[in-house]
Amino acid sequence: MVTLAAEHISVVRAGRKLLDDVCVAFASPGATAIIGPNGAGKSTLLKTLAGLLAPTSGSVIVDGRTLDTIQAAHRAAMIGYMPQQFEPHWDIQLRDLVRISCERAVGSQGRRTPDDILAAHRIEALAEQRWSTLSGGERARALLSMVLAVDPPILLADEPAASLDPGYRLELLQKIAERGKAGICVTVMHDIDLAFRFFDQIVMLDAGRVVASGHARDVYERTVLDDAFGVNFVRSRKGELRLINPGFLRGEGPCRR
């Protein structure tokens, strides 16, 4: 089983400390949501884990090796990274996009044809369509099929589904979280409600530091959640840990720092 951990990662850009000594080991198998207020360093952490951003100090450990010693091609086959926004420069047909995505396969990795992959994601009908003609929901499905084309053991998704209709959003998050059953899934979530609904592990960042991590059930109860967001959440008891309703703003709100 694959492992993924961040060891004492700090990222400094233009004099700003975006991540400050972050240590996290991700459950394997497991689905983890990274939450935190805007500017907490969620996307920065995810990009660092994906190897797209070199940490100023510290290292990412994948399967016992530091990430920067792993060949780029192997990294690409192991880690699927789903960006927040994706817009190809050329108006490419979906089948070709998936074809490019398949080429990351290394060695024994199952080589499936683009059409197999499209069929597995039930978007085979869109194969001939160009990217510009796809709707938002179709694009989200298409992007996920691209990222998962080589069946990477690690999936890192950056605020997927943020701008989707509820139906598409739930469907997409479900598919993403399912990746945590057999491998590692780490997802930056803006919507805390959905984070607690779909992910069994939570890592919470605030101002570049990990302020809480562990099983969703435990993090859910902690007041650090309210402190970081500057909100008193009302924890719902309906069902299980389902809904967190923002209660009222406290102090001057989240900008108090």
Added chain:
Amino acid sequence: MRIWLSLLAFVLCSVLVGVCAGHTWASPASVARALSGDSSLHSMLLLQWRFPRVVAAALVGALLGVAGTVFQGVFRNPLAEPYLLGSAGGAALGATIALLVPIGVPQAWLLPALAFLGAWGATLLVVGVSRAAGGLDIPTLLLSGVAVAAVLAALRSFLMLALSDETVSLQVVLSWVLGGMQTPSWNGVGLLLVVAVLAIFACFRLAPGLDKLGLGEQMAAAYGLRVTRFVVLAVLVGSAAVAASVTVGGLIGFVGLAAPHIARWSVGPMHRLVVPASAAIGSGVVTLADAIARSALPPAEIPLGLITALAGGPFFLLVLARSRRW
């Protein structure tokens, strides 16, 4: 498949037209006679003068086509063209030195050598300046390209003013800059063929990387492409192709810009298809333009670069207006 056959037919027809055209028109029959080893003067002239030039034009066009594809792919900008990173300025400076500075080396060797060095050296310089100025990212590369091109153009103008004591030599320089095919010996064609095949093959090998880069730098990196390294490699390979074309054909405008677009309209945006298609289109276009250059105003020859820009510009605009955006 049909599109590839028509591209092949286009190249072959262009070559046939190119061989037939000239200040005296040769019928296809006399071309066939010359090819079958006939020893009449007419056949010898065709074989030694016209054929090599037509083949050279076809190769130069193919080089411009693939180089344009590489530059548009790297910069992901539809306006990118092969001379973007200083190749043109460098080549022109090299040629000016060869034509005007008395060095004492036969010009037949000096001109191509300096043009090639200038074209490729300018791009190396741009990459070096860019690295020193902040990084090898796309905006810095482009700005360095503009700066280096300006300096090279100024140097060339200065040399032209300082060194030409007669207007004749100035005209020679100008006509070279405007583009025109040299008539190479068969040995020269052989050398060009080897270089062209290598350059086209190298550009073809870049295609999967260009496809990844087309997904955006972040996605390309996530897909295992080492972006900075790849960009530099692609730029250097593309410039080598341009340098080879400049050496034989001078500065031929517009082909490297338009051929990749026309290729994308015919085979779609995947670079592994665009590279060969653009090679075929560039090849046919330059061959036809060179045929016009040789035969329109006999016995004079119109600069090839003028024809490609004059005919290509409006045609390209027409196609652009009628097709969808890529």
